[in-house]
Amino acid sequence: MPGMDSREEPATATKESRAEPLRRKIKLVIAYDGTDYHGWQIQPGFRTVQGMLCEAAAAVLHGPTHVQGAGRTDAGVHAQGQVGLIETAQPIPTEYFHLALNDHLPQDIVVLSAREVGPDFDVMADVTRKVYRYTIYTGRLRPVRQIRFCWHFPGALSVEAMQAAARHLVGTHDFRSFAAAVEEGQATVRTLFRCEVTQGGAGECDRIAIDMEGSGFLHHMARLIAGTLIDIGRGHWPPEHMADILAARHRAAAGHLAPAGGLSLEWIKFRRDDPACGLARDRS
Numbered sequence: 140m141p142g143m144d145s146r147e148e149p150a151t152a153t154k155e156s157r158a159e160p161l162r163r164k165i166k167l168v169i170a171y172d173g174t175d176y177h178g179w180q181i182q183p184g185f186r187t188v189q190g191m192l193c194e195a196a197a198a199v200l201h202g203p204t205h206v207q208g209a210g211r212t213d214a215g216v217h218a219q220g221q222v223g224l225i226e227t228a229q230p231i232p233t234e235y236f237h238l239a240l241n242d243h244l245p246q247d248i249v250v251l252s253a254r255e256v257g258p259d260f261d262v263m264a265d266v267t268r269k270v271y272r273y274t275i276y277t278g279r280l281r282p283v284r285q286i287r288f289c290w291h292f293p294g295a296l297s298v299e300a301m302q303a304a305a306r307h308l309v310g311t312h313d314f315r316s317f318a319a320a321v322e323e324g325q326a327t328v329r330t331l332f333r334c335e336v337t338q339g340g341a342g343e344c345d346r347i348a349i350d351m352e353g354s355g356f357l358h359h360m361a362r363l364i365a366g367t368l369i370d371i372g373r374g375h376w377p378p379e380h381m382a383d384i385l386a387a388r389h390r391a392a393a394g395h396l397a398p399a400g401g402l403s404l405e406w407i408k409f410r411r412d413d414p415a416c417g418l419a420r421d422r423s
Contacts, residue, residue: 165233166256167192167206167223167240172247174287174400178214179221188212188248192223195243199236200229209262209407210269213359215399217288220251220270220406224262260409268332268408270352273365274401278345289346290365290401296372298338298347303378304371305334305349307385308364315388317367319359319396327388330354336368350405362402367394 169192177185181193189208196204209222231239237250244250274289276282281291308331315327333352340346349365371378375394384392 162226162228163233164256164258164260165225165227165236165253166260166262167225167237167253168251169221169223170219170249170251171217171221172287173212173215173217175247176214178216179208179210179212179218188218188221189223191244191248192240192250195240196225198243199231199239200227207262209266210356210404212402212404213362213399216402216404217400218404221404222262222407222409224256224260260411265409265411266355266407267410268352268354269356270350270405270407271356271361272403272405273349273351273361273397274340274403275347275349275365275369276343276345277347278343287400288403290369290398292369294373296347296369297374298336298372300374300378301336301347301349301368301372304368304376304381305336307379307381308334312385313388314357314360314385316384316390316393317360317363318357318390319363321357327357329357329360334364359396362397362399363390363393365401366397369397370394 169188171188173179173188175186176188176191179188181187181190189206192206193204196206204225204227206223206225209224212218212221233253233255237253240250240253274285275296276285276289276291277294277296278291279293282289311328311330313327314329315321318327321327331351331353333350335350336347337350338344338347340348349368351361351364367381367384370376371381371394384394
């Protein structure tokens with residue numbers, strides 16, 4: 140048309156071609172044997188689960204890629220339901236993404252599933268509940284096939300006393316006594332929705348499991364609860380002393396720190412998955 144600059148159309152097309160591609164968020168559910176890793180979080184000079192996942196993702200997506208975790212696990216701690224998040228503009232089909240990642244991961248890490256989530260999904264702030272399981276084996280002979288995933292504690296433990304003590308922990312409390320380290324100004328109030336001690340899992344009377352479902356956990360909190368319950372189970376304290384330990388609000392009041400190998404992060408629930416939480420975010 141008369142008066143139209145023929146250069147305008149190519150300029151517009153060039154601008155559109157330079158637009159950033161849409162980024163997707165992909166939620167991963169991850170299991171791992173943490174025995175040979177220095178925990179979840181990347182640390183220079185150490186082999187970590189997050190580091191291995193970032194390397195695998197970079198290989199699949201052909202470029203540096205960060206895998207953010209819903210929480211950290213310490214050195215030697217395992218997971219059956221850790222959750223990670225990747226943001227990418229690559230068009231790889233989500234249903235095959237976890238299989239591609241597994242091709243680049245060592246045998247002690249596996250991505251169980253991958254699915255696309257909404258743009259406002261926050262893998263840390265949207266967490267409402269986590270479940271940790273601590274496993275103890277009380278048989279005289281160590282269980283060599285399971286030794287990496289339990290604390291071999293040969294001897295009698297009173298499961299009834301441990302159950303009674305665990306009931307004192309259910310609810311909203313200041314768990315300062317069960318924190319290995321607390322940063323200045325850090326809140327130490329957490330909610331345990333469930334703390335159960337059961338015996339005979341997997342058909343073995345020598346196996347004891349401690350299941351802890353909480354809104355969040357302080358540093359070493361799950362392992363200190365497990366160690367304290369074991370101290371009560373072996374008769375060091377009566378079950379009702381658990382209330383005094385909570386009230387003390389001091390690490391020295393609690394029992395032993397249980398070894399890392401017996402602990403596993405079983406699953407994580409998010410606010411859109413948890414009808415009890417409505418739309419409110421639990422940032423504890």
